[in-house]
Amino acid sequence: MKVLVFYTKKFAYKTAEQNLSNEELNIFYPDIKEINHQGEYSNCITAFIQVEKEDEEKGVKSREKKLANHLKWVARKNNTHSILLHSFAHLSSSKASLKFTADLLKAACTRLQNGDYEASITPFGFFLDINMEAPGFSMARVWGDL
Incomplete structure (x- = not known):
């Protein structure tokens, strides 16, 4: 799993184009x-977040715990309790199945919420118009290969 995390003063999105079928x-x-x-x-x-094929071998429980712990660590370093998860299939050539990715994101979000974090997921299966304000300081951008 590859994760590129930003601390954002502001992050806004609006769905622009659906990129999955209604069935998906x-x-x-x-x-x-x-x-x-x-x-x-x-x-x-x-x-x-890019969930990779190899993550499926380790299972949702293992991967969502690893992801949630990483995000909580970055949140603490940036003094926030608000975390937004965004599926971003452009950080690796390896891709997990849609179902596994969906299950993992939902499980990680639930784990974060149960840990008193305000956690949300951007719309899955859509390209988004994004407006992001990200300051430039240490720990405002963190790369993770989980």
Whole structure:
């Protein structure tokens, strides 16, 4: 799993284009009405996450715990409890299945929420228009190969 994390003063998105079929979207959203097509966050950790094929061999529980712990560490370093997960399939040539990726992101989000973090996931299966304000200081950008 590859993770590029930004501390963002502001992160806003709006869905621009659906890049999965409705059937594929149904894996992540059993009820298609659940999709929040726009959002805005402030003072949050924004994690661009590439789940890889090799992660499937280790299982959701192992991978979501590793991801959540990494994100909590970055959040503590940046003095925030707000974490946004964004599936970003451009950090590696290896890609996990849609179902595994969806399950992992949901499980990591739940783990973070259970740990008193405000955690959310950007819309899965959409290209997004993004507006991001990311300051330049140590620990504001962290790369992880988990």
